[in-house]
Amino acid sequence: MSRSMISAPERGNLRHVFGIAVVLFTLGGCGPEQVVVKGKFPPPLMEPLPLNIGLWYGDDFAHHEFFDEAKSRTDSSWVVKTGEAQVQMWDTLLAGMFDNVVQMKGKPGPGQMNQAVDAVLIPHVDELQYAIPTHTNIKVYEIWMRYRFELVTSSGDPIAQWTMSAYGKTPTAFLQSDQAAVNLAAVMALRDAGANFATTFTRVPALQSWLQQRWRPAEEVIP
Amino acid sequence: MMRGPVRTLLLVCSIALTSACVTSTVDEMVFNEPLEGIGDSSVVILGRRHASDYETEPDFIECVGDHIASHDQSIRVINELEFVNALYPWFEPRTAPLRPEDIERLLRQKPVAQKMAELKTEYMIWVDGATVRGDSAGSMTCAIGPGGGGCFGFGTWSDDANYEAAIWDFTDRIEVGRVNTSATGQSYMPAVVIPIPIIAPVQGAACDGLGNQLLEFLSSEY
Numbered sequence: 328m329s330r331s332m333i334s335a336p337e338r339g340n341l342r343h344v345f346g347i348a349v350v351l352f353t354l355g356g357c358g359p360e361q362v363v364v365k366g367k368f369p370p371p372l373m374e375p376l377p378l379n380i381g382l383w384y385g386d387d388f389a390h391h392e393f394f395d396e397a398k399s400r401t402d403s404s405w406v407v408k409t410g411e412a413q414v415q416m417w418d419t420l421l422a423g424m425f426d427n428v429v430q431m432k433g434k435p436g437p438g439q440m441n442q443a444v445d446a447v448l449i450p451h452v453d454e455l456q457y458a459i460p461t462h463t464n465i466k467v468y469e470i471w472m473r474y475r476f477e478l479v480t481s482s483g484d485p486i487a488q489w490t491m492s493a494y495g496k497t498p499t500a501f502l503q504s505d506q507a508a509v510n511l512a513a514v515m516a517l518r519d520a521g522a523n524f525a526t527t528f529t530r531v532p533a534l535q536s537w538l539q540q541r542w543r544p545a546e547e548v549i550p
Numbered sequence: 551m552m553r554g555p556v557r558t559l560l561l562v563c564s565i566a567l568t569s570a571c572v573t574s575t576v577d578e579m580v581f582n583e584p585l586e587g588i589g590d591s592s593v594v595i596l597g598r599r600h601a602s603d604y605e606t607e608p609d610f611i612e613c614v615g616d617h618i619a620s621h622d623q624s625i626r627v628i629n630e631l632e633f634v635n636a637l638y639p640w641f642e643p644r645t646a647p648l649r650p651e652d653i654e655r656l657l658r659q660k661p662v663a664q665k666m667a668e669l670k671t672e673y674m675i676w677v678d679g680a681t682v683r684g685d686s687a688g689s690m691t692c693a694i695g696p697g698g699g700g701c702f703g704f705g706t707w708s709d710d711a712n713y714e715a716a717i718w719d720f721t722d723r724i725e726v727g728r729v730n731t732s733a734t735g736q737s738y739m740p741a742v743v744i745p746i747p748i749i750a751p752v753q754g755a756a757c758d759g760l761g762n763q764l765l766e767f768l769s770s771e772y
Contacts, residue, residue: 369635372661465603466682498605498680522639 359394359404362506364412366514370423371525377542381447381481382421383431389414393455407457407470407509412517417450420521424528436483445541446486449477453490457512459505468508469496470516478534487533493520559742572735572755576763591672592626593618593768594633595715598678599643606677610713610753614677617761622769628669636665650718650725671720675764679713681753684734690741700743710734711756717767727767731759 392408421428433439435447454473460466472493478486495515497508529538595615597606608630615627634641640656647653653674657663690703710732717727735750765772 369638371639372637372665373659374661467603467605496599496605498607518638518642519644522642522645525639526645 359397359406360506360509361406361408362509362513363408364510364513364517366412366416366510366517368412368416368419368514368518368521370419371521373424373525375426376424376529378425379427379429379443379445380421380425381429381431381435381442381444382417383434383447383449384414384417385434385449385451388450388452391452391455393457395457402461405457405509407455407513409452409455409472409513409517412513413450413452416517416521420525421448424525431481434483435479435481439481439483441481444481446478446537447481449479451475451477457509459509467496467498468505468512469494470509470512472516472520474520478537486537487531489531489533491520491523491527493517493523495519559740572733572750572752574731574733574755574759576759577730590626591670592628593673593675594628594630594669594671595675595677596630596633596641596646598646598676601678604680604682606679606713607681607753610681610757611677613754613757614715614761614764617757618765618768621761621765622771625768626670628671633669636669637662650723653718653720653723666720673726673768674718674720676716676718677713677760678716679711681709681711681756684708684710688739690739690745692741701741701745702743703741705739705741706736708734708736709750709752711752713756713760715760715764717764729760729763729767731756731763733759 389410390408391410391413392406395405395407397404418428427444429442429444431441431444431447433441435441435449441447451474452472453475454471456471458465458467458469460468463469474491474493475488476491477488480486493516495512495518497511497515528534595611595618597608597611599605611630615629618625619627639645640659640662647656657666684707686705686707688703688705690701690705692701693699711734712732713730715729715731716725717729718724719726733752733756735752735755737750738748739745740748762772
């Protein structure tokens with residue numbers, strides 16, 4: 328019998344190890360739920376707009392993270408880090424949307440030496456909200472983001488500013504953790520942000536006069 | 551010799567096994583079926599993701615695609631994610647065409663038209679629906695301690711699946727068929743130390759029902 332192979336002191340040790348594992352497992356559940364958003368983002372399938380665009384990501388954008396503190400003992404705190412995925416998605420999208428995209432050496436401003444471009448785009452994430460099934464009783468995980476875009480000259484003079492929302496959701500799935508589902512919802516929200524930006528850029532009211540100065544759009548890009 | 555509790559457990563399991571079955575219904579409405587299959591063209595199956603309170607599950611779409619491709623290997627089914635990525639951003643929930651006429655406007659863009667021609671997409675099938683959990687009953691208690699752990703109790707729940715597939719003819723830009731499938735089933739989970747889930751394959755039955763109907767439409771062999 329295999330049971331007789333383990334002596335009494337060894338069994339005591341095993342119980343200690345098991346007990347410690349249970350305590351560690353329980354304590355492990357006390358920290359915030361953390362999601363570092365990771366995903367793959369395809370390039371857009373469209374005719375590039377004839378613009379030479381500079382790109383500047385502020386620290387708040389490139390390292391964007393969202394923290395939500397637990398409101399009750401039964402809730403968990405959440406940290407959702409989207410910065411890396413934001414940069415990855417916007418780099419891919421904008422490179423396919425415009426003829427030329429240049430990463431700026433420094434934040435556009437008076438006296439800042441930068442590359443010559445038509446305009447510099449500075450994206451910001453103003454707000455991020457999330458919902459998980461335990462909050463809503465609906466079996467979907469949701470992420471909602473509000474972006475603010477600044478379009479400025481190389482020397483930092485404002486051209487236009489506008490906001491845009493993005494939404495992503497994913498259904499519950501068997502054996503899928505909350506973290507994996509929130510990650511997937513965030514990836515969907517980022518894809519939605521890209522789709523919204525790409526299909527509405529030429530129709531943003533604040534950009535109309537600037538776009539007309541640059542070129543006259545031959546046709547709307549929206550299907 | 552078989553002890554009383556073991557015999558009872560086996561009895562409960564065998565009753566549950568015979569009861570965890572699924573009822574499935576399929577409705578079909580076809581306007582213009584291809585008489586000789588779809589030839590060397592391809593078909594893409596896409597999930598609708600517009601509703602706020604549910605989402606057509608990506609694994610259900612994959613299941614229907616696999617069902618069709620495995621039963622008629624001459625039909626090329628394009629993977630949903632592959633298609634949506636190749637045509638990004640035109641098939642995202644925000645931008646996806648809602649009516650067959652919208653394809654016309656989509657194809658006005660040269661890169662999109664070229665990609666569609668490359669993929670040889672003849673039919674686009676939009677699947678809308680979800681599998682939802684209905685009533686549940688029973689209770690189960692689980693405990694864990696230094697000496698081990700276990701569960702005791704009994705749980706049961708029902709699942710309802712309802713999906714509708716709209717078939718668009720990509721060449722003529724019209725809807726040529728509509729298939730609806732619904733399935734319902736009761737699942738059980740008795741637990742005596744170890745929980746034994748006896749799951750009713752509701753989504754699987756809906757997938758088979760929808761897949762078979764689409765096969766009848768697309769395949770020359772069915």
